[in-house]
Amino acid sequence: MTGAYLLSQIVNGLVLGAMYALIAIGFSMIYGIVRLINFAHGDIFAVGAFAALGSIAIAALPFPLAVLVVLLAGALVGLLVERAAFRPMRGAPQVTGFIASLAVAIILENLAVMTITAQPRTFAIPAWLGALVPLGSISVRVVDIAIIVLALVLTAALVGFVRFTRTGMAMRATAENYGVARLMGINIDRMIALAFAIGSALAAVAGLMWGAKYGQISPLMGTVPGLKAFVAAVIGGVGSISGAVLGGFVLGLAEVLFVGLLPSEFSAFRNAFVFAALILVLLVMPNGLIGKSTETRA
Amino acid sequence: MLWVDDIHVRRGGTHALRGASLEVRRGEIVALIGANGAGKTTTLATISGLLRPRSGTVRFAAEPDAAPVELSAMKAEAIVAAGVSHCPEGRQIFANLSVAENLAIGAFLRRDREGIASDVADIHRLFPILKERAGVPGDRLSGGEQMMLAIGRALMSRPKLLLLDEPSLGLAPRLVEQIFDILERIRDEGVTVLLVEQNAAMALDIADRAYVLEAGSIVLQGTGRDLAEDPSVRRAYLGAA
Structure with missing residues (x-):
């Protein structure tokens, strides 16, 4: 094994990790504010991929504009899902929301299969994104760097928003205590909808990245990355944005290195490895890498 | 400025308020005393819109010459905007927000x-302690400091009421006295104050008027001094023989 091989594996791991991180943020934000694991989140990732395909391949939008369209499409679908499936369930037992999210996942997937078929599509990227740039002893594609940079920029923007703006503060307050947040004059429905919109927008962008990186998308593409991003969120400490980002990168790197460094007969076990990693982390750190509280809200 | 009239409220399957009525006049401290489970917290939660009455009305006029508005038809957010601020039982400081942010969030509706x-x-x-500890997370404060922060946060919306x-809950007597001085x-x-307290002696001491709540209804009312001298109140709430 050469240093160059290792370096290129690390880049691949970071790219995969960046996408996991973006999806995991949504899991974490939504869980943080409504204590709900949204199993439709992976399908919003797929919606993002198709929105990207539509805006790049069909509408021929320039790439940066496509990113914007995908963010908006994701936010819109997230808002819609929240309004239609989760808001009516507010105050219901947790398991009700869980089942509702499975229903949303099934509906989204089958709608997609009915309208655009389950056939995988080729996702072509502009030539400049496919160009190679030298990085030390290896060359990487522009798209790899773009994915990592875009993920970091979006994450930084989100962290800044949550930490330093009035609305971000209100979201944190809502996540902690609905009743007292309302006593402050906060419209909690609006904050919950916002968390869904932001989380879904980021997952949708991850869908665009996935297509750009691997060149192929399908309506059911969200299931496995969605599950793994959920694992990343739990590893990082669910409810924490920085935990989700850390968990995403750790998991992406670990997964790629597992496949890349071990003999090839192990590579069939990459998914098993991910879930084994989850169990291991939870055994050692039940709250994840960054998570703090174990309390459940009354 | 506040007229609670014959409200019935159910909470968690029990009939917590059974036709409670009370009035708060501008500039008063009104105390609401009663045993655990009498419905004191439910009364406040109904006024601030966290709970809805099944029947009865809650009317509020922020200004002397303004027409009263019906609070029970309004959302909690709108009630804050109308000038009522509710400092909840157990302080409920936001642990994920710093002390300074806890104050700032109290002014959420203001621009x-x-x-x-x-x-x-x-x-x-x-x-002054809230300035010294402005940067620390809200839950790092002691119980007394959290009470001060909770009161400060509630005042940040510039309430009329x-x-x-239960500001005295779990606090040392010296701190309770300090908090009650500040209430005055x-x-x-x-700022008009409607005070719910288990510590009836302290509450009646500073209250202009007071109500005694028993099993969801008002059973007695009067000035703070009258109630403090009332034999049944002394027996039930002030520990007199």
């Missing part, structure tokens, strides 16, 4: 930056 800054300065004068639930100052600065 007047200068006014907010000057109110923060006022609250820092009232409770402050609903205060808050009243003197023009």
Whole structure:
């Protein structure tokens, strides 16, 4: 094994990790504010991929504009899902929301299969994104760097928003205590909808990245990355944005290195490895890498 | 300024309020005393819109010449905007927010930056410890400091009426006295106070008027002094023989 091989594996791991991180943020934000694991989140990732395909391949939008369209499409679908499936369930037992999210996942997937078929599509990227740039002893594609940079920029923007703006503060307050947040004059429905919109927008962008990186998308593409991003969120400490980002990168790197460094007969076990990693982390750190509280809200 | 009229409220399957009525006049401290489970907290939660009455009305007039509005038809957010601030039982400081942010979130509905800054300065004068510890997470404060923060946060919306639930809960007597002194100052600065307290002696001592709540209804009312001298109140709530 050469240093160059290792370096290129690390880049691949970071790219995969960046996408996991973006999806995991949504899991974490939504869980943080409504204590709900949204199993439709992976399908919003797929919606993002198709929105990207539509805006790049069909509408021929320039790439940066496509990113914007995908963010908006994701936010819109997230808002819609929240309004239609989760808001009516507010105050219901947790398991009700869980089942509702499975229903949303099934509906989204089958709608997609009915309208655009389950056939995988080729996702072509502009030539400049496919160009190679030298990085030390290896060359990487522009798209790899773009994915990592875009993920970091979006994450930084989100962290800044949550930490330093009035609305971000209100979201944190809502996540902690609905009743007292309302006593402050906060419209909690609006904050919950916002968390869904932001989380879904980021997952949708991850869908665009996935297509750009691997060149192929399908309506059911969200299931496995969605599950793994959920694992990343739990590893990082669910409810924490920085935990989700850390968990995403750790998991992406670990997964790629597992496949890349071990003999090839192990590579069939990459998914098993991910879930084994989850169990291991939870055994050692039940709250994840960054998570703090174990309390459940009354 | 507040007229609660014959409200019935169910909470968690029990009939917590059974036709409770009370009135709060501008500039008063009104105490609501009663045993655990009598419905005191439910009364405040109904006024602030966290609970809805099944029947009865809750009317509020922020200004003397304004027509009263019906609070029970309004959302909690709108009730804050109308001038009622509820400082909940158990303080309920946001642990994920710093002390300074806990104060800032109390002013969530306000946009007047200068006014907010000057109110923060006022609250820092009232409770200097909150300035010293502005940057630490809210849950790192001691119980007494959290109570000060909870009161400060409730005042940040510039309420006309402050609903205060059990400020003495779990605090040392010296701290309770300090908090009650500050309540009188808050009243003197023009904020009307409706105070729910288990510590009936302290509450009746500073209250202009008081109500006794028993099993969801008001059974007695009068000035703080009258009730403090009432034999049944003394027996039930003041520990007299």
